[in-house]
Amino acid sequence: MADPEKLFRVDVVTPNGMIYSHRGSIVDVRAIDGERSIMYNHVPLLTPLVISEVKVKRSREMDSRIDHIAISGGYIEFSNNVATIIADSAERARNIDISRAQAAKERAEKRLKEAREKHDERTLERAEVALRRAMNRISVYNTKGH
Structure with a gap:
């Protein structure tokens, strides 16, 4: 069993409230400048994250x-052995509704195609973000072997 002193708290918070709060030994995140693995006693850190899996x-x-x-x-x-992730939205793999995620992917792909045809840069950017979010949710869901 792991030494409890080597575990730290990991919280994931969204505008809708606390999504996740447990103790962990390692948290892996994708920052805008690359992958980060955080362990007990990591140096204090504040960094932006991209659409990804934690x-x-x-x-x-x-x-x-x-x-x-x-x-x-x-x-x-990360500070004082507490990792706090503040995200626009977050879902644990076990809570992802895969049919909703796939429908969101299809909608985003349709909007992407329409935006390209109309040369609408603003809609194109928004559709690309929506597609990345949907694909991330599908990927995280599939990681759990559903």
Whole structure:
């Protein structure tokens, strides 16, 4: 069993409230400048995140449970052995409605095609973001082997 002093709190918060709060040994995130793995006693950090998957390893054991969370960007702050992720939206893999995610992907692809045909840059950018969000949710859902 992992030494409890080597675990730290990981919270994921959205405008709708707390989505996730557990202790973990490692949290993997994708910042705008690349991948980051944060462990106990990591230097203080505040960095923006991209649309991606967050992985939280719950203990230091080899067969430890890993929680997968889809986020739509945001920030991570790590200080005093607390990792706080503030995201526009976030969903744990087990809570993702795959049919809704696939429908969102199809809608985004349709809007993307229409925006390209009309040369509408603003709609194109928004559709690209919506597509990345939907694809991230699908990817995180599939990571859990559903």
